[in-house]
Amino acid sequence: MRFFLALLIVLFASDVFAQAPPECALPAPGAGNVQNPGRVCFEVSPDHDVIDSYALDLIDPSGVNQQTIDMGLPTPILTGDGTRWVSWDMLNVMPRAFGVGWKSVVRAVASGAAGPDSLDSNFWDRVPGPPGGRPRVVGG
Numbered sequence: 001m002r003f004f005l006a007l008l009i010v011l012f013a014s015d016v017f018a019q020a021p022p023e024c025a026l027p028a029p030g031a032g033n034v035q036n037p038g039r040v041c042f043e044v045s046p047d048h049d050v051i052d053s054y055a056l057d058l059i060d061p062s063g064v065n066q067q068t069i070d071m072g073l074p075t076p077i078l079t080g081d082g083t084r085w086v087s088w089d090m091l092n093v094m095p096r097a098f099g100v101g102w103k104s105v106v107r108a109v110a111s112g113a114a115g116p117d118s119l120d121s122n123f124w125d126r127v128p129g130p131p132g133g134r135p136r137v138v139g140g
Contacts, residue, residue, distance in 0.1 A: 019081040023089075026122060033100065034124045039089040042118060044076045045108040048084065053109045057117070058093065061101040071106075093126050100125045 024041030027034060045051055054071040069091075076084035096102070102124050105117040 019079045019083060021077050021079060021085050021087055023087050024085060034122065035127050036093055036129065037124045038091050038093075039087060040091050040104060040106070040121070041085055041087045042106050044084045044086055045115065047108060047110065047115075048073075048076060051108045051110040051115075054086070055107050055109055055114060056088075056091075057105045057107075058096060059103050059105065059120075060097065061099045066096060070109075093124070094129075096126045098126050098128065100127075102126060 020041060023039065040056060042054075045054075051073065053073050056069040056071050057065045058067045058069070060066050071086075071088055071090075074086045074088050076086055078084055093102070100123075104121040104124070105119075107117050108115040
């Protein structure tokens with residue numbers, strides 16, 4: 001029984017505490033949603049070496065998939081704990097409608113067959129971009 005319990009703890013810990021690359025760190029607790037993200041990160045499929053691509057869904061706050069992006073097959077990053085991650089910095093959410101609470105899912109695709117969706121991403125927001133440059137307050 002002890003061996004079984006220890007095995008469960010090791011399996012749980014390896015799933016929950018996989019070491020992400022630094023550029024894939026989540027925002028600090030309480031920091032709010034990421035605004036206008038430009039990168040998506042995920043652990044690769046166990047079939048990464050034999051799949052054709054990954055598909056990324058952009059799901060609006062009402063739960064409707066607004067766009068599926070073919071990510072191709074990005075080269076994974078090997079982390080110190082042996083997990084392989086994709087850090088894909090080609091994400092452009094600017095054409096999407098403004099809204100708070102978007103999310104994304106990823107799935108592997110091979111020979112036209114799509115695997116199951118990943119778990120939902122953390123929430124992100126599409127907000128208006130800031131004005132360019134530094135504001136100047138001048139005399140009248």
